[in-house]
Amino acid sequence: MRLSMVCTLLTLGFVVPTSSFAAEAGTRQRTFVRALELFDAAKSPQDYHESAALLESLLADGFRNGAVYYNLGNAYYRAGEFGRAIAAYRKAKPYRPRDPYLEANLRQALSVAPGKLPEPPPPWWKHVLFWSGWLSFPEKVYGAFGASLLAAAVACVAFFFRRGRAYWLSAVLMVMSAVLSVDALLGYRDVTGANHGVVTSETIARKGIGKDYEPAFNQPLKDGAEFSVLSENGDWIFGHFEGIGDGWLRREQTTL
Amino acid sequence: MRHAHWTAIALKRQRRSPNRHRARRTHNSPPWEGGVGGVGSRRTSSARPVLRQPSSAGKPFAAELPTSDGRCPPPHPPLPKGGSYKVPRLLGALLLFLFLAAPTHADDEPEIAVEAGATEIFVGESVDYLVEVRNVKTPSSPDLSALRKDFEITSLGDESRNQSSTFIINGRVTQQSSFGHVYRFRLTPKRAGHLIIAAPTAKVDGGTISGRALELNVVAPDPQDIVIPEIKTSRARVYPTQPFEVTLRVLVRPLPDDPDRDPLTPLRRRPPHLDVKWVDPPAGLTGEDKGRWLQSHLADNGVGFTLNDFTMRTISFFEGPPAAVFNLAKGRETRNGLDGHPVNYFVYELQRTLTPDKPGTYTLGPALAKGAFVSGMDGNSYAARRLVAVAPAATVEVRDVPSPRPASYCGGIGNYRVSVSARPKELRVGDPLTLALNIEREKGSGSLDQISAPDLGANSQLAADFEIVDRDPTGRSEGNVKQFEYALRPKRAGVSIPALAVTVFDPDRETFSEIAAKPVALTVSAGSRVGAGDLVGAIGGSATPKIQSRAQGIFQNITDPSELSDERVPVGVLAGAAAGSWLVAGCLMIVVSTRRRKSGDRVWQRKRSAQRVAERKLSEARKELAEGRSKEALRAVRSALVGLIADMRNIVAEGLTASEADAALKVTSVSSGDRAAVSRLLETIESAEYGSGAAAEAPTMIDEAARLIPSLARALERGS
Numbered sequence: 001m002r003l004s005m006v007c008t009l010l011t012l013g014f015v016v017p018t019s020s021f022a023a024e025a026g027t028r029q030r031t032f033v034r035a036l037e038l039f040d041a042a043k044s045p046q047d048y049h050e051s052a053a054l055l056e057s058l059l060a061d062g063f064r065n066g067a068v069y070y071n072l073g074n075a076y077y078r079a080g081e082f083g084r085a086i087a088a089y090r091k092a093k094p095y096r097p098r099d100p101y102l103e104a105n106l107r108q109a110l111s112v113a114p115g116k117l118p119e120p121p122p123p124w125w126k127h128v129l130f131w132s133g134w135l136s137f138p139e140k141v142y143g144a145f146g147a148s149l150l151a152a153a154v155a156c157v158a159f160f161f162r163r164g165r166a167y168w169l170s171a172v173l174m175v176m177s178a179v180l181s182v183d184a185l186l187g188y189r190d191v192t193g194a195n196h197g198v199v200t201s202e203t204i205a206r207k208g209i210g211k212d213y214e215p216a217f218n219q220p221l222k223d224g225a226e227f228s229v230l231s232e233n234g235d236w237i238f239g240h241f242e243g244i245g246d247g248w249l250r251r252e253q254t255t256l
Numbered sequence: 257m258r259h260a261h262w263t264a265i266a267l268k269r270q271r272r273s274p275n276r277h278r279a280r281r282t283h284n285s286p287p288w289e290g291g292v293g294g295v296g297s298r299r300t301s302s303a304r305p306v307l308r309q310p311s312s313a314g315k316p317f318a319a320e321l322p323t324s325d326g327r328c329p330p331p332h333p334p335l336p337k338g339g340s341y342k343v344p345r346l347l348g349a350l351l352l353f354l355f356l357a358a359p360t361h362a363d364d365e366p367e368i369a370v371e372a373g374a375t376e377i378f379v380g381e382s383v384d385y386l387v388e389v390r391n392v393k394t395p396s397s398p399d400l401s402a403l404r405k406d407f408e409i410t411s412l413g414d415e416s417r418n419q420s421s422t423f424i425i426n427g428r429v430t431q432q433s434s435f436g437h438v439y440r441f442r443l444t445p446k447r448a449g450h451l452i453i454a455a456p457t458a459k460v461d462g463g464t465i466s467g468r469a470l471e472l473n474v475v476a477p478d479p480q481d482i483v484i485p486e487i488k489t490s491r492a493r494v495y496p497t498q499p500f501e502v503t504l505r506v507l508v509r510p511l512p513d514d515p516d517r518d519p520l521t522p523l524r525r526r527p528p529h530l531d532v533k534w535v536d537p538p539a540g541l542t543g544e545d546k547g548r549w550l551q552s553h554l555a556d557n558g559v560g561f562t563l564n565d566f567t568m569r570t571i572s573f574f575e576g577p578p579a580a581v582f583n584l585a586k587g588r589e590t591r592n593g594l595d596g597h598p599v600n601y602f603v604y605e606l607q608r609t610l611t612p613d614k615p616g617t618y619t620l621g622p623a624l625a626k627g628a629f630v631s632g633m634d635g636n637s638y639a640a641r642r643l644v645a646v647a648p649a650a651t652v653e654v655r656d657v658p659s660p661r662p663a664s665y666c667g668g669i670g671n672y673r674v675s676v677s678a679r680p681k682e683l684r685v686g687d688p689l690t691l692a693l694n695i696e697r698e699k700g701s702g703s704l705d706q707i708s709a710p711d712l713g714a715n716s717q718l719a720a721d722f723e724i725v726d727r728d729p730t731g732r733s734e735g736n737v738k739q740f741e742y743a744l745r746p747k748r749a750g751v752s753i754p755a756l757a758v759t760v761f762d763p764d765r766e767t768f769s770e771i772a773a774k775p776v777a778l779t780v781s782a783g784s785r786v787g788a789g790d791l792v793g794a795i796g797g798s799a800t801p802k803i804q805s806r807a808q809g810i811f812q813n814i815t816d817p818s819e820l821s822d823e824r825v826p827v828g829v830l831a832g833a834a835a836g837s838w839l840v841a842g843c844l845m846i847v848v849s850t851r852r853r854k855s856g857d858r859v860w861q862r863k864r865s866a867q868r869v870a871e872r873k874l875s876e877a878r879k880e881l882a883e884g885r886s887k888e889a890l891r892a893v894r895s896a897l898v899g900l901i902a903d904m905r906n907i908v909a910e911g912l913t914a915s916e917a918d919a920a921l922k923v924t925s926v927s928s929g930d931r932a933a934v935s936r937l938l939e940t941i942e943s944a945e946y947g948s949g950a951a952a953e954a955p956t957m958i959d960e961a962a963r964l965i966p967s968l969a970r971a972l973e974r975g976s
Binding site for chain 2: 025028029032033036039044045062063064065066067068070071074077078080082095101104105108109111112113114116136137138141142144145148149152153155156159160177184188219222
């Protein structure tokens with residue numbers, strides 16, 4: 001009796017979640033394929049919008065995938081929403097850093113975006129962590145985790161078996177883990193997209209929170225103008241626009 | 257009294273002047289430094305009185321200039337004439353004391369005191385003019401309208417001289433206040449002759465007070481053909497942002513004994529000086545960076561002209577920084593001298609490109625060339641003549657672009673070239689297309705900053721064939737080219753970019769002219785579906801490391817469902833796991849380390865093996881008993897018990913009696929019952945060793961010891 005109960009519990013504990021995951025994965029695949037079909041059959045920007053909406057629904061529950069972001073960028077690009085396309089490509093970048101097609105499409109979207117602004121120079125740490133643009137965010141995190149586990153194991157071996165060289169190996173692995181952790185930490189903001197925004201419709205940046213404030217720039221900002229978030233206040237975002245300065249924007253007019 | 261007060265003010269001004277001078281010097285970065293502000297007046301007051309001696313103006317004098325080394329001795333500086341600066345310092349200090357000792361009181365009548373920096377200057381020079389309104393707490397600015405007929409007036413600012421003093425003498429408090437406000441101006445005479453600086457007036461309490469008029473002798477240079485300065489501009493009429501050149505040309509007569517030698521060479525020790533006001537362009541005109549512009553003219557051999565108050569950045573304890581010398585040699589030019597004979601002059605040029613920001617009429621100049629120039633020979637030496645020559649000012653009219661302006665006018669003034677490019681050139685209806693419109697500026701044309709994005713919607717053909725996504729793109733300037741990128745979408749198949757035209761203003765013909773770019777051919781297909789043939793390259797499950805070239809649009813979608821894995825990273829879980837792994841490793845290391853440490857501890861080792869040793873001895877006792885050696889069996893039992901107590905208490909086992917064992921157990925947590933049992937057992941064994949009949953009870957004693965040993969071990973472990 002007791003044995004059968006244990007078996008039942010084990011079944012509930014392992015089989016049910018597994019089947020749930022499988023069903024979820026199947027649903028995602030169907031949605032993904034449906035979005036591709038809509039994209040391929042699209043005749044108007046509205047059709048591309050529908051494809052983009054399906055792809056957005058995949059990401060709504062926290063699911064993250066570089067391919068989905070990439071296709072989402074393509075859909076927005078074809079729909080003429082260059083700002084959203086740029087944002088999607090940027091979000092795909094941490095997951096597909098070595099994808100030359102992603103890079104090419106991002107450059108293409110940037111080149112046609114009407115609100116294009118000069119790109120900020122890469123931060124200094126990108127030069128120090130020169131491999132940063134080559135490893136994906138998951139690779140960095142799992143690499144740091146693996147190196148840390150290995151370092152702990154090697155440290156134990158070194159301690160138990162009194163192997164001096166193993167200490168050095170452990171230290172090297174520790175440094176690797178720390179560097180990858182720092183790299184991942186610095187890249188985390190790219191993954192969340194919390195510090196980077198793109199303007200999605202023509203808007204006027206203001207010098208303060210509210211429409212009564214004077215425009216911050218002599219021209220309106222246009223679709224595709226990228227900015228880094230300096231601070232947020234309710235529905236307003238204070239952003240730095242490379243080459244022109246800082247200004248307040250309504251959140252609804254950005255990808256944030 | 258009034259004179260004393262005024263002198264004090266003049267002295268203060270002279271003390272402050274060098275400070276202002278130094279402060280300005282720190283602003284420049286080249287090895288020389290300085291600025292032009294107040295050239296004439298500053299030199300008039302303190303900087304170089306020898307160079308603007310009214311007494312020597314127009315009166316040639318000869319100085320011996322040895323021809324052997326090409327150097328000339330410094331001319332004797334004649335005494336200046338007129339102006340407060342000639343008041344001896346001692347007298348000035350005395351007057352200052354008198355001024356301080358008898359201040360003007362608030363209840364005195366309002367009055368205006370005036371002072372000019374000099375009584376005699378040359379045409380083109382300026383003079384500082386100070387007006388002090390006294391005994392008025394908050395005066396209004398003095399009215400100088402009467403001076404405008406003969407002078408150009410520039411305000412140099414004003415400052416309050418209000419003072420308040422409180423005296424307490426024998427408990428009696430007396431307060432005195434004096435009011436004064438000084439207004440500083442710079443006057444530039446418009447003509448030569450004995451001019452009157454008309455009395456200024458000011459409104460005070462509804463009335464009008466006036467100062468006194470001053471005389472100023474403006475000396476016109478004598479006719480001469482030794483040095484001829486002139487100012488020329490490349491254009492007399494320009495439009496905003498259209499650059500033009502202004503040039504100061506100084507023609508200097510060649511040396512009488514060596515016509516091919518630079519006539520400034522013998523003047524190296526005291527180079528002639530140029531006062532050029534447009535070194536700092538007037539408001540409304542801008543020029544390139546002054547430092548970069550003048551740097552290229554800097555003379556490295558000391559032959560040339562000094563300019564305004566530019567000095568070299570040299571630190572010396574004994575003298576001020578030397579004046580910067582600029583080599584402006586340009587070439588030769590033949591002109592007739594005063595006697596009608598042709599003279600092959602040396603030409604020196606200082607040229608600057610200026611760009612007007614706004615319409616107006618700008619006066620550039622006048623400019624002065626001052627100093628001793630070689631005028632002939634005196635035996636074997638050069639004869640020098642001290643001269644001041646004035647280059648009349650040149651004017652440039654900056655006109656505004658006429659109105660009405662064509663709708664396609666882009667803001668360009670001058671000559672431009674327009675070109676258009678598009679990418680991609682092969683696309684489908686509805687696909688985005690980037691149209692780059694380049695406007696290239698030619699030399700002498702207006703700034704690119706003024707050029708705005710042409711409205712492509714004005715081109716009816718383009719508007720009919722394309723949807724213009726962005727009608728007003730932000731331009732990007734690179735060198736002489738400004739580029740505007742438009743986002744377009746073809747509305748139907750087979751369309752191309754027509755010839756686009758923009759309108760610019762031609763300042764030479766003063767008309768608007770249209771410049772057109774060549775049309776751009778496109779291949780626009782009607783495909784409304786995204787077919788496989790339209791895609792440039794297939795993307796497999798893994799990305800190709802080498803990017804392929806492409807000609808249009810974006811790369812296709814990722815279609816492999818196996819790519820659809822959840823790439824979320826449980827950062828917190830992984831961080832916790834990593835930390836946990838190190839925690840486990842640390843705990844293991846602590847355990848191992850503790851064990852290792854204890855393995856070297858003999859006391860710990862004795863305690864750890866005490867029970868095991870006792871039980872082994874007990875089993876030996878049983879074996880002895882089984883073999884019929886009850887005495888040895890009892891000895892083994894005793895050894896087991898005593899050994900256990902000794903090992904656990906870390907004392908010597910040999911010779912431990914029953915009473916000593918009991919004493920050792922007394923300080924532990926062993927129960928009294930066990931203690932009594934141990935004591936009784938040991939005493940019984942000791943008795944048996946000495947021949948009592950206790951040996952017969954050996955099996956019972958072994959059993960009792962077997963019961964006691966685990967209990968004792970536990971109690972001793974706890975209580976030790």
